[in-house]
Amino acid sequence: MKIGKTLSELRAREHLTQDEMADRLGVKRARYNAWENNIARPDLEMIGKLAEVHGVSVDYLLGRSQDAAPELAGEGLISRKEERDIAKDLEKMMNDLESNEALAFHGEAMDDQTKELLRLSLENSMRLAKQLSKQRFTPHKYRQ
Numbered sequence: 001m002k003i004g005k006t007l008s009e010l011r012a013r014e015h016l017t018q019d020e021m022a023d024r025l026g027v028k029r030a031r032y033n034a035w036e037n038n039i040a041r042p043d044l045e046m047i048g049k050l051a052e053v054h055g056v057s058v059d060y061l062l063g064r065s066q067d068a069a070p071e072l073a074g075e076g077l078i079s080r081k082e083e084r085d086i087a088k089d090l091e092k093m094m095n096d097l098e099s100n101e102a103l104a105f106h107g108e109a110m111d112d113q114t115k116e117l118l119r120l121s122l123e124n125s126m127r128l129a130k131q132l133s134k135q136r137f138t139p140h141k142y143r144q
Contacts, residue, residue, distance in 0.1 A: 003047075003061055004038040010054040011036075024053055044116040051124065058120045078130055086126045094119055 011021050022032040025046070034040040042050060051058045059065040078086070094115075110118070 002038050003041075003050075003063065004036045006061055006063065007050065008036045010056065014054070021053075025049060044113060044120065047117075048120045048123075051120075057124050057128070058117070059124075062117075078127060082130055086123065086130065090119065090123050090126060093122060 011018070016024075018032050018036070019029050022029040025032065027046075031040070035042050047058060047061060051061045054061070057065060097118075
């Protein structure tokens, strides 16, 4: 997983310095610099936060998709109730997948890191679906 180039491009697109980006993420500039230069990798929680800050999907950030996708969790786009609904549905999905057969490859259970990546990917997909359905089904006179 080499995300350094993607992080650098996203930061440049937003006209931010590494110091500004590190401040947004609550890390030291040296740590952020190490991520951009592929010296170190962000942990799973930080990958989710990076995707959220840049308004892209985790898949795009990890190089699994060429489509950056629209902002997934921007402020004001999803209500608190919708956030709770997404969290509840996500928890139910993950619990349903906890059986040995559901999260297994050739009979071997997924490790915790892979499960977390799956959870992040599902969460971002659910957010995107919610936003796209709101755009599609909200009458024009109620759109902002």
